[in-house]
Amino acid sequence: MNLALQFLANGLVTGAFYALSALGLTLIFGLMRVVNFAHGEFFMLGGVLGWVATAVLGLDFATAFVLVVAAMGVLGWLVDRFMIERVRGHGEESTILLTIGLSIFLANATLYLAGPAPMKVPAPLTGKPLFLGPVVLTKSRLAAVAVSVVLVLGAYLVIHRTRIGRAMRATFQDAMAAKLSGIRTERIFAATFALGTMLAASAGMLLASIYSAQASVGGLVSLKAFVVVILGGMGSFPGAIAGGLILGLSEAFWGGYVSTGTVDIVGFVMVILILLFRPRGLFSLNAQRA
Amino acid sequence: MAGAAGAAEPIKVGLIEPLSGSVAYNGQSVVEGAKLAAKEINDRGGIDGRPLELIVEDGQCAPANTVNAAEKLIQNDRVSVLIGAFCSSATAAIMPVADKYKLPLVTGVSSKADLTEQGNRYFFRAAETDALLARAFAKIMARDLKLKSVAYIGVNDDWGRGGVAEFSRDLTELGVKSTLVDYFDHGSTDFYTLLTRIRAAEPDGVFVAAETQDGSILLKQAKEMGLEAKIFGVGSWATEDFIKLTGEAAEGIYAAVPYASTIPGDTNRKFVESYAKAYRKQPGKYGAAGYNAVNIVAQAIDRADSTKAEAIREALAKTDYEAPNGHYRFTPKGQAYGFSAVLVQLQGAKPVVVATSPVEAGQ
Amino acid sequence: MTGERSSLLFVLVLAAVFPFAVQNPYILHLAVIAGIYVVLATSLNLIVGYVGEFSLGHTAFFGIGAYAAALLSTAAGLPIWLTVPLAGLLAGLFGIVIGAITLRLQGPYFVIVTLAFAEVLRIVATNWIGLTNGPMGIAGVPQPASVAAAGIVGGKQIYYFMAAGMVAVSLYLAWRLVRSNSGRAAVAVRENRFVAQSIGVDPFLTAMHVFTLSAVLAGFAGGFYAHYVSFVGPEVFRFSFMASMIIMVLMGGKGTLLGPVLGAVIVVGLEEYLRQAQELRLTLFGLIVMAVVLFAPNGLMGLLARRPAWLARRAAPALVSNQGEPA
Amino acid sequence: MRPETTASPAAPLLRAERLSITFGGIKAVTDFDLTVGDGEIVSLIGPNGAGKTTCFNMLTGFYRPTGGTAQFRGQVITGLKPHAIARRGLVRSFQKTSVMKNLTVFENVVTGHYLQTRQSLMQTFLFEGASKRAAEAARQRSAEIVQLLGLGTRSETPAHHLSCGDLRLLEVGVALAARPTLLMLDEPAAGLNTAEANAFGEVLRTIVATQVRSLLLVEHNMGLVMGVSDRIVVMNFGRKLIEGTPAEILGSDEVREAYLGKGAAGKGAAGKGAGR
Amino acid sequence: MSARTVLAVSDLTAAYGNATALHGVSLEVREGETVALIGANGAGKSTTLRTISGLLAARSGRIAWEGKDITNWPADRVVAAGLSHCPEERHVWPEMTVEENLRLGGYLCGSRREVDRRAALAFGRFPRLQERAGQLAGTLSGGEQQMLAIARALMSEPRLLMLDEPSLGLSPKMAEDVFAVVRDINRHGVTVLLVEQNVHNALSVASRAYVLETGRVTAERNAGDLRDDPDLLRTYLGG
Ligand SMILES: Nc1ncnc2c1ncn2[C@@H]1O[C@H](COP(=O)(O)OP(=O)(O)OP(=O)(O)O)[C@@H](O)[C@H]1O
Numbered sequence A: 001m002n003l004a005l006q007f008l009a010n011g012l013v014t015g016a017f018y019a020l021s022a023l024g025l026t027l028i029f030g031l032m033r034v035v036n037f038a039h040g041e042f043f044m045l046g047g048v049l050g051w052v053a054t055a056v057l058g059l060d061f062a063t064a065f066v067l068v069v070a071a072m073g074v075l076g077w078l079v080d081r082f083m084i085e086r087v088r089g090h091g092e093e094s095t096i097l098l099t100i101g102l103s104i105f106l107a108n109a110t111l112y113l114a115g116p117a118p119m120k121v122p123a124p125l126t127g128k129p130l131f132l133g134p135v136v137l138t139k140s141r142l143a144a145v146a147v148s149v150v151l152v153l154g155a156y157l158v159i160h161r162t163r164i165g166r167a168m169r170a171t172f173q174d175a176m177a178a179k180l181s182g183i184r185t186e187r188i189f190a191a192t193f194a195l196g197t198m199l200a201a202s203a204g205m206l207l208a209s210i211y212s213a214q215a216s217v218g219g220l221v222s223l224k225a226f227v228v229v230i231l232g233g234m235g236s237f238p239g240a241i242a243g244g245l246i247l248g249l250s251e252a253f254w255g256g257y258v259s260t261g262t263v264d265i266v267g268f269v270m271v272i273l274i275l276l277f278r279p280r281g282l283f284s285l286n287a288q289r290a
Numbered sequence B: 001m002a003g004a005a006g007a008a009e010p011i012k013v014g015l016i017e018p019l020s021g022s023v024a025y026n027g028q029s030v031v032e033g034a035k036l037a038a039k040e041i042n043d044r045g046g047i048d049g050r051p052l053e054l055i056v057e058d059g060q061c062a063p064a065n066t067v068n069a070a071e072k073l074i075q076n077d078r079v080s081v082l083i084g085a086f087c088s089s090a091t092a093a094i095m096p097v098a099d100k101y102k103l104p105l106v107t108g109v110s111s112k113a114d115l116t117e118q119g120n121r122y123f124f125r126a127a128e129t130d131a132l133l134a135r136a137f138a139k140i141m142a143r144d145l146k147l148k149s150v151a152y153i154g155v156n157d158d159w160g161r162g163g164v165a166e167f168s169r170d171l172t173e174l175g176v177k178s179t180l181v182d183y184f185d186h187g188s189t190d191f192y193t194l195l196t197r198i199r200a201a202e203p204d205g206v207f208v209a210a211e212t213q214d215g216s217i218l219l220k221q222a223k224e225m226g227l228e229a230k231i232f233g234v235g236s237w238a239t240e241d242f243i244k245l246t247g248e249a250a251e252g253i254y255a256a257v258p259y260a261s262t263i264p265g266d267t268n269r270k271f272v273e274s275y276a277k278a279y280r281k282q283p284g285k286y287g288a289a290g291y292n293a294v295n296i297v298a299q300a301i302d303r304a305d306s307t308k309a310e311a312i313r314e315a316l317a318k319t320d321y322e323a324p325n326g327h328y329r330f331t332p333k334g335q336a337y338g339f340s341a342v343l344v345q346l347q348g349a350k351p352v353v354v355a356t357s358p359v360e361a362g363q
Numbered sequence C: 001m002t003g004e005r006s007s008l009l010f011v012l013v014l015a016a017v018f019p020f021a022v023q024n025p026y027i028l029h030l031a032v033i034a035g036i037y038v039v040l041a042t043s044l045n046l047i048v049g050y051v052g053e054f055s056l057g058h059t060a061f062f063g064i065g066a067y068a069a070a071l072l073s074t075a076a077g078l079p080i081w082l083t084v085p086l087a088g089l090l091a092g093l094f095g096i097v098i099g100a101i102t103l104r105l106q107g108p109y110f111v112i113v114t115l116a117f118a119e120v121l122r123i124v125a126t127n128w129i130g131l132t133n134g135p136m137g138i139a140g141v142p143q144p145a146s147v148a149a150a151g152i153v154g155g156k157q158i159y160y161f162m163a164a165g166m167v168a169v170s171l172y173l174a175w176r177l178v179r180s181n182s183g184r185a186a187v188a189v190r191e192n193r194f195v196a197q198s199i200g201v202d203p204f205l206t207a208m209h210v211f212t213l214s215a216v217l218a219g220f221a222g223g224f225y226a227h228y229v230s231f232v233g234p235e236v237f238r239f240s241f242m243a244s245m246i247i248m249v250l251m252g253g254k255g256t257l258l259g260p261v262l263g264a265v266i267v268v269g270l271e272e273y274l275r276q277a278q279e280l281r282l283t284l285f286g287l288i289v290m291a292v293v294l295f296a297p298n299g300l301m302g303l304l305a306r307r308p309a310w311l312a313r314r315a316a317p318a319l320v321s322n323q324g325e326p327a
Numbered sequence D: 001m002r003p004e005t006t007a008s009p010a011a012p013l014l015r016a017e018r019l020s021i022t023f024g025g026i027k028a029v030t031d032f033d034l035t036v037g038d039g040e041i042v043s044l045i046g047p048n049g050a051g052k053t054t055c056f057n058m059l060t061g062f063y064r065p066t067g068g069t070a071q072f073r074g075q076v077i078t079g080l081k082p083h084a085i086a087r088r089g090l091v092r093s094f095q096k097t098s099v100m101k102n103l104t105v106f107e108n109v110v111t112g113h114y115l116q117t118r119q120s121l122m123q124t125f126l127f128e129g130a131s132k133r134a135a136e137a138a139r140q141r142s143a144e145i146v147q148l149l150g151l152g153t154r155s156e157t158p159a160h161h162l163s164c165g166d167l168r169l170l171e172v173g174v175a176l177a178a179r180p181t182l183l184m185l186d187e188p189a190a191g192l193n194t195a196e197a198n199a200f201g202e203v204l205r206t207i208v209a210t211q212v213r214s215l216l217l218v219e220h221n222m223g224l225v226m227g228v229s230d231r232i233v234v235m236n237f238g239r240k241l242i243e244g245t246p247a248e249i250l251g252s253d254e255v256r257e258a259y260l261g262k263g264a265a266g267k268g269a270a271g272k273g274a275g276r
Numbered sequence E: 001m002s003a004r005t006v007l008a009v010s011d012l013t014a015a016y017g018n019a020t021a022l023h024g025v026s027l028e029v030r031e032g033e034t035v036a037l038i039g040a041n042g043a044g045k046s047t048t049l050r051t052i053s054g055l056l057a058a059r060s061g062r063i064a065w066e067g068k069d070i071t072n073w074p075a076d077r078v079v080a081a082g083l084s085h086c087p088e089e090r091h092v093w094p095e096m097t098v099e100e101n102l103r104l105g106g107y108l109c110g111s112r113r114e115v116d117r118r119a120a121l122a123f124g125r126f127p128r129l130q131e132r133a134g135q136l137a138g139t140l141s142g143g144e145q146q147m148l149a150i151a152r153a154l155m156s157e158p159r160l161l162m163l164d165e166p167s168l169g170l171s172p173k174m175a176e177d178v179f180a181v182v183r184d185i186n187r188h189g190v191t192v193l194l195v196e197q198n199v200h201n202a203l204s205v206a207s208r209a210y211v212l213e214t215g216r217v218t219a220e221r222n223a224g225d226l227r228d229d230p231d232l233l234r235t236y237l238g239g
């Protein structure tokens, strides 16, 4: 029983982290429909730049966080305006190839510049672990979970409750109609891409303070993030949370009661099963008709 | 290539390591050690007046890419010897290539036991295997750490599985109970679940086979979870990076390693000094592995007085190399022995050698 | 149309004289590797270019082929001329099973579910020690006796001709399928699912045909790879193979048979050429991939055909959005 | 040219009974009956959102009705997949323009011949003789169809280069290529101007005379509908409002109120020229 | 007609890639007028509207709106200048509700209250949309989508409204209602430029018409003249 409780807690925490890591992708892939293979590298850059800002330049965590996220926003904006914009409308394959190229470039340029060693971002919160009954947690984990929740909620509200959010959805569903309603679609595209990049980077920096950052982590992060986005249903924020938690919990219980060597299999089997019964993930709209 | 040897035609040695991807960290350490060795050799005037030219290729630890790199080094660069290729899978893939071209291949890392059992005359392993490490330390560990029961965890690759298999076998033979055996994937970030299970199994000790990144995260989380058991294992834990990343959670853990920068002796002191001068850090097990492999190769070429593959191969078989960590010789199957491995405990952010044992490859 | 046929024939003729012109074993080796990739890229292109769905799990079939050949030759002692076709066949069987599940999905869901299958297989290969020897892999997959007897250059030439034969067979099969009624039906589904259904095309079955052939080809490539590289481990399911295949197909130009062939040869050549750049090798490679997208968005074939850009850039996104969804 | 039929002439080609469907509470179609006789041209009209397209979707397997059945040539077709229904000879076009955009006009129509050019695996990979002949026949017929629809000059144009009106015609061409017994067209003349619509009326009659047995038409162009229909079925709010000959429909007050509007009676004759 | 010219298009050429679709189109629209563009299928009517509204780049020529040169302005800027274009093929946002679609039509209008007012007006004009306010636009019937597209175009309360085949897919009665709306907003001072295939409908609201043939303006007539002379019409429209 105690074991199960601890597994539950572990699953919820890692689930929240999965949701957080996938948030940027929910925006860029789920809503904007850009298959972004560089998502993991944006995440990784958040961590590595976080390390540069804190461990190398000696800034405090909060300042560093703001700086890193802002810098990554600029990067995202530039990537969209000067690259993705050029191939928009050429079909998704162009952006797939572009982002694969980008991810190879970013991972290896970082490897070259920052070196291959893991980098630790000093945690903003330290202190003794907390014991809630039989369950162990740490402050920094709880804080990161809280930040995840805030970011997910914030992103949801922006997309569904604000003018700009509606403009975003309109742009992705039919850019021509959006233009004809006065929406500056290039800006919306770039802003969304920038926002997605910022979310990925903030997840990267936050988690680098709990784990560590390394130039090579991108691929794995992307993989899990894609799974989370699809499990929940493209572009759905509740879906991203559900996807993250499902993945986290099932991994925790599988790892707890079966074996950790094979945990990764549960996520993928889950994807296959869920899509078999709900071909568009858990939470997504279908407005297609013949 | 710079060096005192001047105009003489260089002797080319090919080095294939993973320089990109998830094992790049370790691969690049090997390259650092190897380059240091080459530089020292050339500073001393090269081999018989000819400079040693090290040509490094990225094999990405992928068999196909490693074969590409090997073919390129052999055919285009005309290297005399190959060193590589870190992961056992990649090394296994280029062993037939070496055999085909009749070119010696020395690995300083790949630990998969059966590599030396394939009857490949050109293959030499200047490294310990898990079995040899286990044989050297299982008894010491069981005795000194007073272990009655142990949980074994390892990274889910050939090296991790090898470590777990060998240590658990030897320790079990010594009467230590095995409470749990499990693996995790390289790149995992969350070990709470695994640690929860270990905590519930209440072992005296936890054996861990993990490299720097996985290992440091795992140890930190073990500390967070308040795991009391003694932690020991294999992996490049006796390094600065590892200690820095792990922080206070590293305190008190044991590692069985073929090399630690705190190994006593003059040869090692000099090596550590020049390594620190070149790279502003202490060498770890992979740095030493690269350093040793290049020196072994260079000495063999020197002895052979030739860059003919067959001559080098014969000279390699007669290796007698004084390394920072002891004496290297090869068995007829090409397995190194005679050098020492050490058991270190991390104390006050330093790897303190608590036991030394020669690696013997008897039979 | 006949243009493509003659270019393909030209490529094959070129390929046939190549080993006589080039005797460098390293170049021959690269040619063999390129041959494997040509088959892989052709195979992926059948799905991307003709079914019109994007598979990220194509390594599943490559890996199955590789393991099948490795096991059949090491455990059962079968010779290469049996193991490679059997590898293709087995991959085809898996193709039928996996296709039956994945082809019910479309778009991003298909992309990820195929990826999930490849990952599941990778994890199985890593953990089913009894069958696959787990992460230790299967070493020493035997080379054909003729290769062993033929010396260095001769051995490479034999492998080269085997690879070339495999390429020719693969291209022929792909070509026949693409030109066949099923191929046209697949294009119809790709272009507009609803219309295709209304003219009697069973989208699922059509996709199955193409998917299965594609799996068979990838299985061939895997089987041949196993013998050639002589080592098979779970890394054959790794995403890096997938990334190379995607780059080849898209760089070359999807939906044409020649495009992926070009793509494969160019990417293999480029990756090797860039070894000169040492540490910057992959950084540059990434940049080049990006540059190709930006300057030749339709792939190299698109550049060759110099298809006119039919839309002014500014109008492009709007006019093509939402296509294929009748209401 | 006309496909042979196995059904007895008395039996209607298509008979739908009590078709119903709801979407999350919205009753889009309720208890709708429809028959199309052999050789008949029937039009289905009604206000926007009345359920016409939804009926098409149910009849052709794109939607599964929540109630009722449909029979085609005496066999039940409800529950079949769209392609299976198409293979029995019931082929439809779509209200929202749907063509294969990256293929040329001619390729679109050739592709429409899918069912006539099917081949076995053996033929695909080994012997192509028979399939070559079938393909040749399909190309010839495609040329005829393109000509018939007046798209001759645009034959080699990629479909995405066509204007809206041409696209509508191309869709009809693709449907025709599948050699339907019963052709169902959903607003084929939308986007054609008055004169073009009249010409299209002629084309429709030619089609029924030479290519298909019967035609079920959904169309808001009253000139066209009145001009070509043998019988008209009017829907409103998902139900059948009334059914009759063009004259009866034009005379009905209910139809005028729900559908035609005030101006219709006098001027609705935009289709005068298309009278039968 | 002494009203000032608000929209002046002179010698406009436009192309899709290499295919030139407009070869020097010139036309003028005066304030408060309703002008129809008619012509055979493929004549370039939609292309003309697209070029004016900035969806398609002009190769040469000039578009002046209230004296300002708006040639090749991006579409969003053109909307902001008071032109609204309801394109061919509806283009509603399929995964948004009818109400969201409508309200976004008033995107440039800063005041929420004002958007509320306009939306209420639109729902009043198209009661069917009111009934379906919460339905996803992609699941609407064709005609319902058409109503939505028109209503949405009106949400920006433009000074020049460009409608591309507004009656397409509408029932005769609904088309009548739409043209009544067009007349109504025209009475309130909105200038209208209309592409309409149903000449009868077009001429019922327009005061003047331009006839386009293969990318060129071949005639400009008063609507009355055309109405009275069906033969003339036929020569322009072919068929
Ligand atoms: N998938 C769906 N989900 C929800 N409502 C739907 C769906 N499909 C159709 N409807 C509703 O059913 C009704 C009938 O739609 P249908 O498309 O059949 O109308 P129609 O008679 O073809 O109209 P039009 O002449 O405008 O094309 C509409 O009100 C539409 O909103």
Ligand SMILES: Nc1ncnc2c1ncn2[C@@H]1O[C@H](COP(=O)(O)OP(=O)(O)OP(=O)(O)O)[C@@H](O)[C@H]1O
Pocket (backbone or CB within 6 Å): C310, C319, D160, D161, D162, D163, D164, D165, D166, D191, E016, E019, E020, E021, E039, E040, E041, E042, E043, E044, E045, E046, E047, E048, E088, E197
């Ligand atoms: N996206 C496009 N790409 C290439 N050519 C196009 C495109 N759209 C239209 N054209 C071509 O431009 C010309 C004018 O087309 P346009 O759509 O303006 O005609 P239209 O007068 O609106 O006809 P319709 O009444 O059929 O809508 C046509 O010859 C058409 O083939």
Ligand SMILES: [Mg+2]
Pocket (backbone or CB within 6 Å): D052, D053, D054, D095, E141, E142, E143
């Ligand atoms: Mg309809």
Ligand SMILES: [Mg+2]
Pocket (backbone or CB within 6 Å): D163, D164, E045, E046, E047, E088
């Ligand atoms: Mg038009």
